[in-house]
Amino acid sequence: MRDSGEFDVSSALLDWYDRHAREMPWRVAPADRAAGVMPDPYRIWLSEVMLQQTTVAAVRDYFVRFTTRWPTVQALAAAPDDQVMGEWAGLGYYARARNLLKCAQVVTEQHGGTFPDTYDALLNLPGIGPYTAAAISAIAFDRPETVLDGNVERVMARLFDIHDPLPGSKPQLKKHAAALTPAARPGDYAQAVMDLGATICTPKSPACGICPVQAPCAARAAGTQSDLPRKTPKKPKPMRYGHVYIAQSDNGAFLMERRPDKGLLGGMLGWPGSEWSDGPAEAPPFPCEWQVLPGEVRHTFTHFHLILRIWTTTLPVGWSHDDLIVMEKHAFRPSDLPTVMRKAYDLWRST
Known part of the structure; x- marks a missing residue:
């Protein structure tokens, strides 16, 4: 100086x-x-x-x-x-x-x-x-x-x-x-x-x-x-793909999952879904008459871009699954969802 x-x-x-x-x-x-x-x-x-x-x-x-x-x-x-x-x-x-x-x-x-x-x-x-x-x-x-x-x-x-x-x-x-x-x-x-x-x-x-x-x-x-300052060039972010499954019963309850404590969105509520990868899609969380929604969810994380396809189905009242959480309609708050899961909900709600 x-x-x-x-x-x-x-x-x-x-x-x-x-x-x-x-x-x-x-x-x-x-x-x-x-x-x-x-x-x-x-x-x-x-x-x-x-x-x-x-x-x-x-x-x-x-x-x-x-x-x-x-x-x-x-x-x-x-x-x-x-x-x-x-x-x-x-x-x-x-x-x-x-x-x-x-x-x-x-x-x-x-x-x-x-x-x-x-x-x-x-x-x-x-x-x-x-x-x-x-x-x-x-x-x-x-x-x-x-x-x-x-x-x-x-x-x-x-x-x-x-x-x-x-x-x-x-x-x-x-x-x-x-x-x-x-x-x-x-x-x-x-x-x-x-x-x-x-x-x-x-x-x-x-x-x-x-x-x-x-x-x-x-x-x-x-x-x-x-x-200035000069910066080392960043590598381009890869694109990953995944699927989300939104299941709602006739009385408005949703089937949801809590993500593992470690990893992205750790410990947070979300929709059941596939792994996020560039590989083939996984099977749905349980067999049902799933319908894919038009459109897709796009979201960017620190190290990659993500594109999600949204699938939906309607279940009878009282339906449950051992690995999933039944979220009653009165207890569900979209604001409690992480942004990418809220985007999926918004797309589901708009169709």
């Missing part, structure tokens, strides 16, 4: 943050924090888990619903699994939702409902990795931990004109981020860098003219800011 001894990046970012901090339902504004208001660790933890690989705009409504329904970690710890999964539907990565509930239960049962305030202790909680532990420790408890998300990586890559591609350059970027993290106001500083990346040092067309740290930015001096 040019003029690193003359330009105080941390102070410039904090001054900018004091004037331009984004308003978020989980955030304590810098003026309030200066007046002694501390963030609620529960809300910081919840927001950070929700924000993993998801945008702020997508998370806001989910966060408000969660905290309205479960305003404390103790309330969340006592929530039924299906309700938490239902509220989570649409955010994806359901393992995070399962760990969310486990973490709330551990904090409630083993820590008296109070989140531990150090990086190492936070790292021992279910579902909390290095990034989340650092973010909670810095933002909720004002500890000088290095917070490195996608926004911070981009800012560091440009400030120091680093051309090594991600993810291999992460250690180098983290080293620079750690060197800039101040001992004073580290929580506000962490949020300032993330805000800078989200609003000014954006992936495309960064607004360098109004950037508070344009002076020492090595990429701006070299004219390479729009090319």
